[in-house]
Amino acid sequence: MISVDEALDRILKSVGPLESETxxxxxxxxxxxxKDVLANLFNPAFDVSAMDGYAVRxxxxxxxxxxxxxxxxxxxxxxxxxxxPGQCTRIFTGAPVPAGANAVIMQEETSAQGSAITFERxxxxxxxxxxxxxxxxQGDVLVAAGAMLDPRKIALAAAGNVAEIAVSVRPCxxxxxxxxxxxxxxxEVGPDQxxxxxxxxxxxxxxxxxxxxRDLGIVVDDRAVLGDALARALQxxxxxxxxxxxxxxxxxxxxxxxxxxxxxxxxxxxIAMRPGKPLMFGRxxxxxxxxxxxxxxxxxxxxxxFVLPALLKMMGAALPAPLYLPLADGLPPNGPRRHFLRxxxxxxxxxxxxxxxxxxxxxxxxxxLAAADILIVQDENCPGKGRGEIVAAHIL
Numbered sequence: 342m343i344s345v346d347e348a349l350d351r352i353l354k355s356v357g358p359l360e361s362e363t364x365x366x367x368x369x370x371x372x373x374x375x376k377d378v379l380a381n382l383f384n385p386a387f388d389v390s391a392m393d394g395y396a397v398r399x400x401x402x403x404x405x406x407x408x409x410x411x412x413x414x415x416x417x418x419x420x421x422x423x424x425x426p427g428q429c430t431r432i433f434t435g436a437p438v439p440a441g442a443n444a445v446i447m448q449e450e451t452s453a454q455g456s457a458i459t460f461e462r463x464x465x466x467x468x469x470x471x472x473x474x475x476x477x478x479q480g481d482v483l484v485a486a487g488a489m490l491d492p493r494k495i496a497l498a499a500a501g502n503v504a505e506i507a508v509s510v511r512p513c514x515x516x517x518x519x520x521x522x523x524x525x526x527x528x529e530v531g532p533d534q535x536x537x538x539x540x541x542x543x544x545x546x547x548x549x550x551x552x553x554x555r556d557l558g559i560v561v562d563d564r565a566v567l568g569d570a571l572a573r574a575l576q577x578x579x580x581x582x583x584x585x586x587x588x589x590x591x592x593x594x595x596x597x598x599x600x601x602x603x604x605x606x607x608x609x610x611x612i613a614m615r616p617g618k619p620l621m622f623g624r625x626x627x628x629x630x631x632x633x634x635x636x637x638x639x640x641x642x643x644x645x646x647f648v649l650p651a652l653l654k655m656m657g658a659a660l661p662a663p664l665y666l667p668l669a670d671g672l673p674p675n676g677p678r679r680h681f682l683r684x685x686x687x688x689x690x691x692x693x694x695x696x697x698x699x700x701x702x703x704x705x706x707x708x709x710l711a712a713a714d715i716l717i718v719q720d721e722n723c724p725g726k727g728r729g730e731i732v733a734a735h736i737l
Contacts, residue, residue: 342613344721345646345679351608352622352647355629358657359510359580366499369490371551372508373656378484380501383474388438390414391469395451395458396432396442398424399466410456414439429458438470445469477501487657489551509656514547515579516540517557517570519586519596520635525559538707539585539633539640546644552652555579562587568599575603575625580655581648582628586635596632597621605630613678613721616704617643636704642681642716645737663718663733669695672726675719683713684734696734713737 343351361375390396401408408429414420419437420430430439438445444464452459477483483501484494490508498506516539523537524530537559544554555577560570567587574582587596597610600623610621610632616639621632631648633640650660669687683699698717701709715734719726726732 342611342618342678343609345612345614348609348612348620348622349647349650352629352651353654355608355622355624356651356654359512359655361507361509363505363507365505366495366503369495369498369506369508370492371549372490372511373551373653373658374484374486374488374490374494374506375509375657376507377482377486378498378501378503378506380477380479380481380483380503382502383479384476384500385471385473387473389471390432390434390436390438390445391471392445392447393433394445394447394469395429396420396424396438396445397429397460397464398426398442399444399464399468401426401429402444402446402460402462402464404462405459407457407459410453410458412439443467443470487659489658509658511551511553512580512652512655513555513577514552514581514583514652515555515557515574515577516543517574517582517584518559519562519567519584520559521562523559523586538637539635542637542641543583543585543633543644546641547648547652550649550652551656552581562595564595564599567595568602571599571603575605575628578626579628581652582630583633583644583648584631585633585640587632600630600632614643614646615678615680616702617646617681618678620647622647634704637707638683638710639704641710645716645735646681661736663735664715665731666694666696666734667692667729667731668717668726669697669728671728671730672698672717672719672723672732674725675721675723677721679721680719680723681735682717682719683709684715684717685712686714696732710737 411428412420413431414436415433416435420439424439424441443466446464450461483497518537518540522534524534526536540556548554557574560567584596605623605625607623611618612620617634619634620643623630633643684696687697688694699709715736718733
C-alpha cells in the first residue's frame, strides 16, 4: 500500500491542463476560466450619485444655507450644465454628478420651497458619490485565470462589458459499473441483487464540477464481457475513465486484469486509507483510469479525495484547500490508515462553527454520507482528538 499523499502526488503528476474554448457568459456557469478577464471600461463610467438628494458644491452647504435648484440629473439623463456657487441640482441614485458639484446631500436633510433648497447641515467633499473607476478601471483584471465561474464572477465580467470568455474544455468522464449483483435504479431487484447507486452519484458529483459525464452502464463479472466493455470505453478516449467495483482481490474482481489486457499501465492499486483502500490508478494514452471501490461511500470518498483534484487540474482550476475547524466531539485513536470520517457542520452563537463527527464508519452506509457536509481527516496512528481540537476537513 502507498500513502494518500504519495497517491495524490502520482495522480497529479500524470495529468495536465486541457485546451480552451470561447463561450458566451450565459454558458459560463461552473466553467473554469482559461485566460484573465479584463475590464473593457471603467465602473462606474462616470461619477454617480449613491442616493436621492441634491448635487452641491460642499463649500456652499451649511446649516440654514439656501441654494437655487437649476435642474435635474437622473439615471440615463444627466444634467448638462455646471453647478455654480449658490446653485444645486436635484439628483437621483445612479445619475451622473454634474460638473461643478462635489458632494450629494440626501433629500431628508433638506427642505424645498419651489427651486429654493434649504440645507439642515454641512456636507463633506465626496459624500455619497461613487467616483469613476471606483469599482474597477479599464484594463483591470476582473477575474483571474483558474477561477471557477459562479454568478458573482459572471456578473462582474458582464459589468466590465465582456460578452465572451475563454474557458477550459470540459473534461470527459466515463463511468462503468461492474458486478453481477447490480440493477439500474428503477429496475426490478431480484434475489441477492442491489441497486447501483455509484454511477448516478458519481455522475452528479462530476457534472457539478464542470465535467461532461458518460454513463456506460453496468457490466457483469465476466472476463470476456468486461474486457470488451473496457476496450470500447478506452476507444472513446475519455479524459478520465472510472470503473466501480471489482477492484479488490476476490475471485470475481477482474477489473485490474482486464485493464492491463487492454493496454492500461497500472501505477498503483492499494492506498493506506479508509474507506477506500482498493483504489487503482493507471493510464492509457490520453486517458487516466481510476478503479474505484464498489462500496458506495468508498467510491464517493475516493472520488472526492483523488479524482476531483485530477479533474480540476485538467481544467486549470485551483485545488480545494481543506478547512480547519474545532471538533464538536472527540475522536477515538486511529490505526495505520488515514481515516476520512463523515462530519456535519454545527454552529451556535457561543461556540461558533464546529464539526461534529459521525459515528457511522461503514462504507456501505449512504444515508450518513448524505447527511454529512465534510470529510474529517484523521491522520495515520492518531492517538485520538478531544473536543475543541482543530482538525482538517474537506468540503463534500
